[in-house]
Amino acid sequence: xxAPASTSSGSSSRKPSVVVTIGMAGAGKSTFVQRxxxxxxxxxxxxxxxxxxDPAVAHVPFEPNIDIRDTVDYKEIxxxxxxxxxxxxxxxxxxxxTKFDQVLDLMEKxxxxxxxxxxxxxxxxxxxxxxxxxxxITDAVASSFPTVVAYIVDTPRTTxxxxxxxxMLYACGILYKxxxxxxxxxxxxxxxxxxxxxxxxxxFEAFQAALASHSxxxxxxxxxxxxxxxxxxxxxxxxxxxxxxKAVGVSSLTGDGIKEFFDAVEESRDxxxxxxxxxxxxxxxxxxQSLQESKEDSMNRFMKDFSLDQAKNTHATxxxxxxxxxxxxDDDVDVNLIDRSDAEPWPGQYIDxxxxxxxxEQAQWPRPT
Ligand SMILES: Nc1nc2c(ncn2[C@@H]2O[C@H](COP(=O)(O)OP(=O)(O)OP(=O)(O)O)[C@@H](O)[C@H]2O)c(=O)[nH]1
Ligand SMILES: [Mg+2]
Numbered sequence: 001x002x003a004p005a006s007t008s009s010g011s012s013s014r015k016p017s018v019v020v021t022i023g024m025a026g027a028g029k030s031t032f033v034q035r036x037x038x039x040x041x042x043x044x045x046x047x048x049x050x051x052x053x054d055p056a057v058a059h060v061p062f063e064p065n066i067d068i069r070d071t072v073d074y075k076e077i078x079x080x081x082x083x084x085x086x087x088x089x090x091x092x093x094x095x096x097x098t099k100f101d102q103v104l105d106l107m108e109k110x111x112x113x114x115x116x117x118x119x120x121x122x123x124x125x126x127x128x129x130x131x132x133x134x135x136x137i138t139d140a141v142a143s144s145f146p147t148v149v150a151y152i153v154d155t156p157r158t159t160x161x162x163x164x165x166x167x168m169l170y171a172c173g174i175l176y177k178x179x180x181x182x183x184x185x186x187x188x189x190x191x192x193x194x195x196x197x198x199x200x201x202x203x204f205e206a207f208q209a210a211l212a213s214h215s216x217x218x219x220x221x222x223x224x225x226x227x228x229x230x231x232x233x234x235x236x237x238x239x240x241x242x243x244x245x246k247a248v249g250v251s252s253l254t255g256d257g258i259k260e261f262f263d264a265v266e267e268s269r270d271x272x273x274x275x276x277x278x279x280x281x282x283x284x285x286x287x288x289q290s291l292q293e294s295k296e297d298s299m300n301r302f303m304k305d306f307s308l309d310q311a312k313n314t315h316a317t318x319x320x321x322x323x324x325x326x327x328x329x330d331d332d333v334d335v336n337l338i339d340r341s342d343a344e345p346w347p348g349q350y351i352d353x354x355x356x357x358x359x360x361e362q363a364q365w366p367r368p369t
Contacts, residue, residue, distance in 0.1 A: 018117045018145045023152030025123040028187040031252040033120045034061040039258045048116040055092035097133035148181045148268040156192040181268035184247040194249035201242045204235045
């Protein structure tokens, strides 16, 4: 898991691309996974390896290779832990994540035989994107394989400028959280073409014009409303965000645009290698450095306290350590663990005297002999 993913283009050592599908409830994630599954089976020699991470789904339109429902029963978890449906799904995902190293092992084992690994995530988007387990799963696969996030958008439901902006802000949050290559997948183009979205992404003035033409954008005096000004400023922020991603329109129902989606996945491998991996290496180095610094800091503070104690109470060491046995193995660094759950107080035990009354028995703590 810690070894950086190799993206060498030699076909034998080429790692499979991982596609993490994320999107609002009902956006069409599972239908999209089924569509890319059948596309790869028809047009590609190798079938994909599919993981279903939605514990609450009653029926998935594909045959997953690994299914979270085989490991955890979210309804049983709801009963046992007295949780509601979302708490149950989250806890099920957390429990599954504790076994994710085994899942990763299976993925590594199957990697030579597959070109694509697809993850379908729970309908409640925040359970995956804002939970520790979602982040652990994403980071784990991304540190082993070239990974891309496919953010599925329900196109017919995003034609209103305010809804479009909210959805894009959500996507923006996921991009900055995962830092992975990102593909906006405008789904359901058989119902509504995604041309309006591409236009708004390309030209923020077109988006602002769409906003202005929407009712409620001006108050009684004809001035732009607070919401309208906010959205105008936001559109400038998003303009920067759009530069970092690819957008494709697909219909999971008819299969339109699926080839373009895989072209985008292929291009994203480059972004993964050039941007994500160096960033990952930097983050790891920074984490190790800060861990090292905090270790050194604790050690320095310990040594300072220890030498102060020694200076203050020169007899203390005689009292405690002047035994022949211990002097014999002075060179060994011996750590004795003490089970603090034992009922009997042990010599040297910390007792909080500030919380104690005179009559307390424990106040008679053992003293060095
Ligand atoms: N017309 C049309 N309908 C679609 C398309 N993709 C999905 N749907 C429909 O959208 C509905 C939701 O699809 P799902 O694939 O279950 O969506 P999901 O995002 O997995 O849903 P949850 O996991 O419950 O959040 C279903 O009724 C699908 O038939 C599409 O490309 N075109
Ligand atoms: Mg689904």
